[in-house]
Amino acid sequence: MRPLHETTQALHCEPADGSDAHSEPIWLTSAYDFDSAEQASDRFSNRTPGNVYSRFTNPSVSNFEHRLAIMEKAEDAVATASGMGAYLALGMAYLRQGDEVLLGTGLFGSTSHLFRQYFSQFGVTCRSLPLDDTVAWGRAISSNTRMLIVETPGNPTMKVADIRALANLARNRGALLVIDNTVLTPANQNPLMLGADLVLHSAGKFIDGQGRCVGGALVGSLARLAPIRAILRSGGMSMSPFNAWVFSKSLETLPARMQIHEMNTQFVCHWLNQQPAVERVYYTGMRGRPDTPLIELQQRGHGALISVDIKGGQDTAWRFINALDLITRCTNIGDAKTMVTHPWSTTHCKYPPQEKLDSGISPGLVRFSIGLEHYGDIIADMEQALAIAFGKEKITA
Numbered sequence: 001m002r003p004l005h006e007t008t009q010a011l012h013c014e015p016a017d018g019s020d021a022h023s024e025p026i027w028l029t030s031a032y033d034f035d036s037a038e039q040a041s042d043r044f045s046n047r048t049p050g051n052v053y054s055r056f057t058n059p060s061v062s063n064f065e066h067r068l069a070i071m072e073k074a075e076d077a078v079a080t081a082s083g084m085g086a087y088l089a090l091g092m093a094y095l096r097q098g099d100e101v102l103l104g105t106g107l108f109g110s111t112s113h114l115f116r117q118y119f120s121q122f123g124v125t126c127r128s129l130p131l132d133d134t135v136a137w138g139r140a141i142s143s144n145t146r147m148l149i150v151e152t153p154g155n156p157t158m159k160v161a162d163i164r165a166l167a168n169l170a171r172n173r174g175a176l177l178v179i180d181n182t183v184l185t186p187a188n189q190n191p192l193m194l195g196a197d198l199v200l201h202s203a204g205k206f207i208d209g210q211g212r213c214v215g216g217a218l219v220g221s222l223a224r225l226a227p228i229r230a231i232l233r234s235g236g237m238s239m240s241p242f243n244a245w246v247f248s249k250s251l252e253t254l255p256a257r258m259q260i261h262e263m264n265t266q267f268v269c270h271w272l273n274q275q276p277a278v279e280r281v282y283y284t285g286m287r288g289r290p291d292t293p294l295i296e297l298q299q300r301g302h303g304a305l306i307s308v309d310i311k312g313g314q315d316t317a318w319r320f321i322n323a324l325d326l327i328t329r330c331t332n333i334g335d336a337k338t339m340v341t342h343p344w345s346t347t348h349c350k351y352p353p354q355e356k357l358d359s360g361i362s363p364g365l366v367r368f369s370i371g372l373e374h375y376g377d378i379i380a381d382m383e384q385a386l387a388i389a390f391g392k393e394k395i396t397a
């Protein structure tokens, strides 16, 4: 059979379960019956494959892992209780006392907090480096570096890291390159194909797509994931079968949804870019970026996160946010509904002001996760809110 398009494959790649259900059933079970004492013993000691207990494996969770691995073009995936659970398992599996972790600037706040605040208790040191400055990473990497963790594009500044270049640096030093692919999703970027060792997802964002469940995953080769599976078995940050079932159904429509998310985002960006009240629009799909060739090399699409610098700083940014009607004030991303956030005072409030400014987060920065509404309604809401935010004052260029 000719290979299927990714959009079709996402809908049709569920493993056969022996039933004739057209939509896969959910396996809400914590335990499994064994045929014999011998079988129980064989399964417990990994001599034969099979389910033992749902902290270890569960058919609904395995289905989600199977589907996600196919979409990331990977050998395997391991589902976790949350995105942060995936980071915890990653650190537990791979970090030892004396190791150093290099973190890209603008990482999700809890990610940075987990490594700096908690892994430091076990003798792990962290350094933060500009996402888009490969030379700085080359200078910083040393024989103590165990892991490089990067989100690309970075949220909310939409800066892009060169995945291939970082993968080469990591490989030469025996370190692991981990890419958080939550923002672009496997529909738009496959970091393993560019040399990354592991891909991490927060599944409650675009993968879920409707803001219902919390979950996460790590994706990569069987060998890279083996220590992570082992930690889940003892550490218990495993995914709930119910959440796995929700995510599996959502993965079926992920590529199709991401096309509409992106179409809407392109229309919104184009409109925002023409508004005098808007200083700048940040999106990897914007024309005239110096890094467009790199973006075209590693991304198949641009996703649905955008940021805008509003003239007048925090005052006007807050007035704009408060005047939005249809668009909801919510720090989450990846919902079918359009959401707005003020990163300076919420998601990034724990960073020192200078560090925020250095990484491109200003008090006037407003971030949107563009949803699946008709784009005309999204733009109309932004238009009325901008008018209120700026009152009758003349907006000067």
Ligand SMILES: *Cc1c(COP(=O)(O)O)cnc(C)c1O
Pocket (backbone or CB within 6 Å): 082, 083, 084, 085, 108, 110, 111, 151, 180, 182, 183, 201, 202, 203, 204, 205, 214, 215, 216, 333
């Ligand atoms: C939300 C998020 C996380 C954390 O995931 P949870 O599922 O909320 O634990 C990690 N990385 C990125 C980019 C995120 O957006």
